[in-house]
Amino acid sequence: MSKNLVIVESPAKAKTIEGYLGKDFTVKSSFGHVRDLPKGDKAIDIKNNFKPTYEISEDKKDVVKDLKKLAAAADVVWLATDDDREGEAISWHLKESLDLNDSKTRRIVFREITKNAILSAIQSPRTIDVDLVNAQQARRILDRLVGFEMSPILWKKIKTGLSAGRVQSVAVRLVVEREREVEGHQAKALYKVTGTFLLDKGKTLQAELGKRFNTEQEAQAFLEDCLKSEFSVKDLEKKPGKKSPAAPFTTSTLQQEASRKLSFSVAQTMTLAQRLYEAGKISYMRTDSVNLSQFAIDAAKTAITESYGAEYSHPRVFKTKSESAQEAHEAIRPTDFTVQTVGGERNEQRLYELIWKRAIASQMADAQLEKTVVTIGISQSQENFVATGEVIKFEGFLKVYLESTDDDEEDEATEDVKGMLPPIDKGQKLGLDQIRAIERYSRPAARYTEASLVKKLEELGIGRPSTYAPTISTIQKRGYVEKENRDGRERKLNELILKGNKITQNTVIENTGQEKMKLFPTDLAMVVNDFLVEHFPTVTDYSFTAGVEKEFDLIAEGKTKWQTMLKDFYTPFHERVELTNAIERSTINTGKELGKDPVTGETIIARLGRYGALVQIGEADEEKGIKPRFASLRKGQLIENITLEEALDLFKLPREVGLFEEKPMVVAIGRFGPYVRHDSKFYSLKKEDDPYTIDDQRAIEIIEGKRQADAEKLIKEFPENPEAKVLNGRWGPYIQFGKLNIKIPKDREPASVTLEEILVWSEGVTAKPSRWGRKAPAAKEPAKKAPAKKAAKKASAKKSATKKVAAKKSVAKEATAKAPAAKKAVAKKKAVAKKKK
């Protein structure tokens, strides 16, 4: 048994450090926090000065047991958890739960995992900083009080199972308010004018008019002036410029760039980064620091000098902009700068390359540019055309990496006038090719992507690197936010073109409002948000976290008692909780009155129902035997936006349009758009079809068209198992087996595939097992399983146990009854596998 036990938070880190220290040191990991507040309401004794009770977390019992054994046998225990508030608290919890006494306990910290840093940390141990620990306790307790007092109000007043919290409620608020901003945006069109001028040797010059016109008349008048004008270079200005590289990645900037450049979700980015970290390829991936260790800066310098030359190297130290940063780690960087690519899955490689490029570029020289601005005068107008060009004199870091921006679309308007300009002289006369004036609509603020929401949260100091991804998934799991693609709609633009002494008018069609993987708030989010903002304005305020963080800092500095801080917060907060609890449920989700039914005169309202948003016509009247009519809102329709006309349209569908093969055809709009349903099969309508007016003839055409197309795709069927088919797909032939799609091995004749082979091949084909992926989709499963275990344990408490089991069985039955072909397929697969054995 070694004399020294070092405890860090992460096992990967433990492995690395063990290599740096001698044989006298054993390095183990705590796997993060080991103790937490228990779930129930006994966790915090509010009357007793917020005294917390802590419990060893269920999944850490074994960890603590092992550590305790090792600690007892060691002479000295080195608590080497992260150098921040949470890390200090982890050390304290370890000290408490491992029964460590002061004499054998040392607290050490380091912010980079290098041999020097570790060894010098060992040379200067300290004791646990109680004030910092208290700041963490205040943070933890405040979050629990906020979350566990506000959530139950939502259960009672809006819907069970909902949640609210210091971080998630602000995240939802951001998405809700952005949506209202977008919906409320009044697009205003201005005429943007671009000119194409002729130079020698067939070259042309693109330039944009400085002024934009409000109306077609003004644009027309300007073009008429141009008709009579001559054009010449009035001014020619060249000035040097430079671009500097961005800082190396933090968690948040990594998520943003991986989203923009690689289209990864924030969760996907973190999973891939975790794998790279565990493989020793990159430094720690949950960090808010842009700092690199001296070791890393030197290594980057060497790598850059070798690959690109000394003139490309420029060692830099970056400063964090964020006030909330705790900087317990380095920025995200490769552990070895000479490694440009790594093995592993393709996306892992892509993420690694991004990290490598960004870190290397951050230590490279500025790019030197020369900007040219050409001002073109118009003889009959005061206005000027301006052409700008940019020439790179020295690439510098651009040789490796260029950061992208959130509003790439914005560039589309100017891209045609950037780049290198042809040689031009001041005073030179220019021939005119054409001048084009086209309407350009103002754009509303962009809806958030997962990554841009993380960016916003970070700017507000809300959340931490380890919680960005979980927060984003929580607000989606709770049904507050949905990540979606939306089709744009066509918009007509008016265009005037002056060419060959003539002005002509055109209409150009552009697609506007198209969205890809953007966050949309649900009706539920609107209701919950408005409710919380009204009754808990302090907690839902964007600056609430920043405010309490300042208080936590005071506690950490020993200037405030944590109990005092909590009391000052809790007293007015809890008063609001009581007041809000007293509000009548019926006054909250009353919905929105849209107007009267023009036919019956009944009132129409839109409100949130058990299964989502609905429109209701009339109210129930038992005496008269009147029942209200209901219709669900469609994707993209929100309670607060829906108009009376749209609501009335909802009652026109589903609509029976006629009979075909003696079975009814029903037209409706589903999640994937308008469709005809016939014989429990769905047939999508074509874009040009209007579900409200489509007739039986056209519906039959669509059904027969689909059948025809399917028949053409079909290569082979198996009468003994209708689940299996060989089809011709977009990328060649494949096997459809229940809900599974199976590849056909190369150089295999698709028509000769047998059912036996399909059963064998289907073995390897399952839903791709992602590393943490099992957690999310299985969310319902453990929830069911957990009580099952409890029930088994409490076998003596018969009544409740049997009840629960019975309830569960019925759920399970339902699930299997609904389970589609795929399950049967699996069952069959198993049967075959058994036979083989």
Add this chain to the structure above:
DNA sequence: CAGTGAGCGAGCTTCCGCTTGACTT
């Protein structure tokens, strides 16, 4: 991709921040 939709009400849900592990033939 359909159909449903208040009401009765046992006992459940929930926060944020650290970190990954693996019961079996």
